[in-house]
Amino acid sequence: MALRKIILPEKDIPKKWYNIAPDLPRPLDPPLNPETKEPIGPDALAPIFPMGLIEQEVSTERWIDIPEEVLDVLMLWRPSPLCRALNLEKALETPAKIYYKYEGVSPPGSHKPNTAVAQAYYNKKEGVKRIATETGAGQWGSALSFACNLFDIECMVYMVKVSFEQKPYRKSMIETWGGKVVPSPTNLTNAGRAVLKEHPDSTGSLGIAISEAIEDAVGREDTKYALGSVLNHVVTHQSIIGEECLKQFALIGDYPDIVVGCHGGGSNFAGLSFPFAREKMVDGKNIKLLAIEPESCATLTTGDYEYDHGDIAGYTPLLMMYTLGRDFVPPPIHAGGLRYHGAAPLVSLLVKEGVIEVDSCNQLEVFQTAVMFARAEGLIPAPESAHAILGAVREALKCKETGESKSILIGLSGHGHFDMGAYDAYLSGEMG
Numbered sequence: 242m243a244l245r246k247i248i249l250p251e252k253d254i255p256k257k258w259y260n261i262a263p264d265l266p267r268p269l270d271p272p273l274n275p276e277t278k279e280p281i282g283p284d285a286l287a288p289i290f291p292m293g294l295i296e297q298e299v300s301t302e303r304w305i306d307i308p309e310e311v312l313d314v315l316m317l318w319r320p321s322p323l324c325r326a327l328n329l330e331k332a333l334e335t336p337a338k339i340y341y342k343y344e345g346v347s348p349p350g351s352h353k354p355n356t357a358v359a360q361a362y363y364n365k366k367e368g369v370k371r372i373a374t375e376t377g378a379g380q381w382g383s384a385l386s387f388a389c390n391l392f393d394i395e396c397m398v399y400m401v402k403v404s405f406e407q408k409p410y411r412k413s414m415i416e417t418w419g420g421k422v423v424p425s426p427t428n429l430t431n432a433g434r435a436v437l438k439e440h441p442d443s444t445g446s447l448g449i450a451i452s453e454a455i456e457d458a459v460g461r462e463d464t465k466y467a468l469g470s471v472l473n474h475v476v477t478h479q480s481i482i483g484e485e486c487l488k489q490f491a492l493i494g495d496y497p498d499i500v501v502g503c504h505g506g507g508s509n510f511a512g513l514s515f516p517f518a519r520e521k522m523v524d525g526k527n528i529k530l531l532a533i534e535p536e537s538c539a540t541l542t543t544g545d546y547e548y549d550h551g552d553i554a555g556y557t558p559l560l561m562m563y564t565l566g567r568d569f570v571p572p573p574i575h576a577g578g579l580r581y582h583g584a585a586p587l588v589s590l591l592v593k594e595g596v597i598e599v600d601s602c603n604q605l606e607v608f609q610t611a612v613m614f615a616r617a618e619g620l621i622p623a624p625e626s627a628h629a630i631l632g633a634v635r636e637a638l639k640c641k642e643t644g645e646s647k648s649i650l651i652g653l654s655g656h657g658h659f660d661m662g663a664y665d666a667y668l669s670g671e672m673g
Contacts, residue, residue: 245327247489249320255488256312257304259480261515261587262473264303264522266594269473269586270561273548281558288459289466293363297474305477307359314358314391318347319481323489326651328617330637337640338495339633341651342486342513343620349414351623351655352509353384353469356478360467361388371395371464373457375425375450377505378404378578378625379411380655381469386420396420397464399427399453401580402445403573410659425450432456432554446570447506447581452554459556470506471551471560471585479512486650487516495648497528499636502652503628504532504541504599505578507585513652515587518596530597532588533632535607538571540564540584541592541599551583562589574604575663575672576624602631608667610634611657623655624663 262269271280283295290298297305307315326339344352364372372394376382382398389396398420405412405424415422425445426433432452436443443449451468458466468475490496500517502510510532520526532541541563549564551557562583565571569582584592591597604624611627613634614620622630633651640647657664666672 244493245325247323247493249485249488249492251316253488254312254316254320255307255481255484257306258477259484259516259519260300260303260305260477261519262301264519265590266522266596269590272558272560275550275555275559285558289455291363291367291369291465293366294360294474297477298472308362311359311362315355315481320485321346323486326618329614332613332617333634333637333641335637335641336644336646337637338646338648339637339651340497340648341653342482343653344482345620345653345656349380349383349387350658351380351384352479352482352512353381354387355481355512356469356475356508357381357384357388358391359478361385361392361394364465364467365392365394369394369463369465371397371461372467373397373399373454373464374467374469375399375447375454376469377401377447377580378576379408379415379659380578380623382420382422383411383414383418385467385469386415386418389420390418397457398422399425399450401425401447401450402443407575407662408659425453427453429453430456436553443570444573446553448551448553448567448569451552452556455552455556456554470508470581471583473587475508476511476515476585476587479508480515482512482652483514483516486513497650498647499529499531499649501531501533501629501632501636501649503579503625503654504534504584504588505625506581506583507588509652509654511585511588514597518591522596531632531636532592532597532599533628534599534601535574535576535579535628536601536603537574538565538580539601540582541589542601544584546589546593549583560586562586563592575660575666576607576628578625579628600632602628605672607631608664608672612667620653621657621664622653623657624660626652626654629653
């Protein structure tokens, strides 16, 4: 009988982060100074990040040791379970074997603490007293508030206004752990005031919130900035997800033919898929890596591969990535964590080189699938995670047509307990 839940022994938790940079098909294009268009060095990042994270951002080492202090916190919930979705398989009448890696077991309920804890640790190590950040749907903001509380650091969160209003209990969670959260755009920063002057009713975007958080950080000597996705060091911290999956599949003698994750900025998808991308590129494994994004913010599917800023005000360096343009403000869909105009440079390069495939879907399809999953497996997924579930269901139905028994791995990046307003809208027929 197939196992439903596979959990690693505690001693087998990965002790190193995987940095994909040495295994890329070609070197990553360097970040550029917006004014000179020349490559920037680590010193240019020093005003906003601690040096420990900057070193990881530019590292060419394949493996980076996870500090014991970080491991001690991660072991509150890691290893996270790899589960076999037997009831979903039955509901779909598919010969495929469907697994999901469930990151909703962390205290904040998502994958985000995997990097929040690490970032808080490196900031604390260098004497930082306060961290400013942005958050889309609130998963990152709550994760960083959780981590800052553990390391006695003040946390300031600029939350995209539409999500601030849609998900009030994320605000409550941030404040419970001691963080401060405000709806972005605000009147607290030049960037926020500029947006409000032109668009007084702006629902906000991650690009706007990033500008506000960076402006906050560079304006105070006691403050650094933290980003929950996109950058190399964030992606590296999330690799613990995929590294655990490799060990868990080895325990049961299986291996995924298809790995599916949702894509917003890229950290969740990269954390799940990059260890498998290594095996695909280095060891020649035949595996499909599939990123699913919303049609209304389809960065990888419809964006341009070019240098762009990560924020609306142009405070960030220019990054080579797939982008919809820094001024793009996506519609207020409920998957707030996927409402970002750009994509991680590392993910973007692998899409460009054909290592990663992409697809998109609309909001109604996503929630239809989320409800089906909840009724089959019991877990109510976050709207972001439901994109990955939909991608996997599509692949499983292809197996039903062909009779192939493929193994499919889903990145279930978080639970949807703070997204019930979105589920209410879908179940009542009011979702557009």
